Amino acid sequence: MATRSLLLLPGDGIGPEAMAEVDKLIALLNERRGAGFETRTRLVGGAAIDAEGAPVSDETMALAMSCDAVLFGAVGGPKWDGVPYELRPEAGLLRLRKDLALFANLRPAICYPALADASSLKRHLVEGLDILILRELTGGVYFGEPKEIVDLGGGQKRGVDTQVYETYEIERIARAAFEAARTRRNRVTSMEKRNVMKTGVLWNEVVSRVHRDEYPDVALDHMLADAGGMKLVQAPKQFDVIVTDNLFGDMLSDIAAMLTGSLGMLPSASLGSPDETTGKRRAMYEPVHGSAPDIAGQGIANPIAMIASFAMCLRYSFAMVAEADALEASIAHVLESGTRTGDIMVEGASKVGTAEMGDAIAAAFAERLG
Template identity: 75%
Template sequence: MPSLLLLPGDGIGPEVMAATERVIDFFNRRGAGFELQHGLVGGSAVDKEGAPVSEETLAIGEAVDAILFGAVGGPQYDELSYEMRPEAGLLRLRKHFELFANIRPAICYPALADASSLKREVVEGLDIIILRELTGGVYFGEPKTIEDLGNGQKRAIDTQIYDTYEIDRIARAAFELARTRRQHVTSMEKRNVMKSGVLWREVVEDAHKDGNTDITLSHMLADAGAMQLVRDPKQFDVIVCDNLFGDMLSDIAAQLTGSLGMLPSASLGAVDERSGRRRALYEPVHGSAPDIAGKGIANPIAMIASFGMALQYSFGMVNEAKALDGAIAAALADGLRTADIAHGVTPVSTNEMTDAILGKLEKAL
């Protein structure tokens, strides 16, 4: 039986996860047989379990096929130590399960082409992927500290570290992904000022020459890439970059679609040679949005679409994934909008948007 661990987290996380559970129930009523387990992460885990993610939750994650993650964080946790902040729970999940490949699609649904801050012709039909290396780089490199130098001076240190194997595996994942799409990879780094960027380009080139020359490979400095994403985003297919640049560039790409509340992501590990199973965590790109938490107005689409990615990447349910994506597009085409994408029309609630998606899904399957 396929199994999922649901980690709603904080803020709007529980609300959008509840909406997604309704979608999972829909598939279960049609024989999918998903077994669900529930756990805590982030601030809710700190409050009840004394850590942003517990050993017990990690053990459950080891046993299931995939993890669905909502969002973490809130202003009430801002004064906690670095190790106890809600975000540390997500970082530990990524590191513990070696989820090195973060797939962040940026797709502009036809009905939302006017919701972007860019002109319709720039974003209409947009379909790109940011592939972000997720377990290395400056977010995990050591030393990471703030030193007291005396005389009122301090020094903050974050360390950017990449080994060859880390770059090689994300590069090969990019080529594999592009092979199922438009066969074009753009690698972005800052080789002009960073030694890690020099190594990044070298290893990506080597991986390209080793069995991947059927894929077109381009290189671009990450700052120039940010400019090109808002100038002509449709020139790209798959963009591969390190943890830091991937974090920033994927948020830029997300805004091209009109709202962070629209976009899912998948964080994947290597395939286990014995079980054939790939560790995976699926999460919306948006944050916990504490300012709207509990109001019933959060956009559930990114969380629901993250489950759609799980259908495709973890469970091989490609037709079901396509049907779910089509249901989301159809609901939007009918003019339904949550507050973040309303832009002058009367917004619907989280539940109303979920109702509409389920109604379209009912007709599709």
């Protein structure tokens, strides 16, 4: 039996509840397909601060570096609002992304037919929506230096965040976008703010050159990021693959999330460069939603984004394409049957909690696995 190693980092808030539903699917794959998944569970975020004194420990990082893939839940909550900035729960997530060199964040925004009426937009605008957003994840304003608050005296302070990009960072995310587009509808839209930002000028130049020299068969459009946000809510189905920087990708993917009916519906994959010897990529998979402390522990959170993130893990880290397809089809089947958590509830549907939704998807998945 092949061994596949997974590090599970449930985190805070609803993270552990959503991760528990993935445990059911891992057990199914080991039982029905002899998948050989071996899992380790560690703390991250606020839970790690409380127990280990840091948002992610060196021991957890060592496990993350050695395993085949990481599944991440969510971090943060008001309990840790007063901790020093460098020890905030989110710092654990940023360290994982940075130390694992996970530069490409893939965030699909898919509107299941059964959820078209749950979107904040009219059905005809979102039914059949299938967008892939590639967000550069390890550069830009989140990591640029200097990053500081300076006391100017006289009651005045200056906050500084630095937006920095180098050519190679833009090249590799551009290539990832063009490669993804070749497997889809063959169109990339690059978004930046070249009208007011020098990094936007460089971004536009580099993406254009990579397109011209390496991917002339793929259609390329350029759009200012603010206009892109407007177009996402005006006519979202015009987009196929969107590639953008860290900050704009963070915002635009959350906008896209609401087109699908709920932030609880969106998965993501964060990928590194292929190893020169083995070809394997370091990877982490996580739902786009946050820790939702207001509903944590109530058993009402939507686990679909976490489950769909595991489907992406099967596809990208383990080449288990048939199983990934089966899991995604199981999600669609359960939604079509009218089973809904509260965030995507509509009149006439059957309202369930986190575990019940997970059970329903696991049952549908088991049928497809045989």
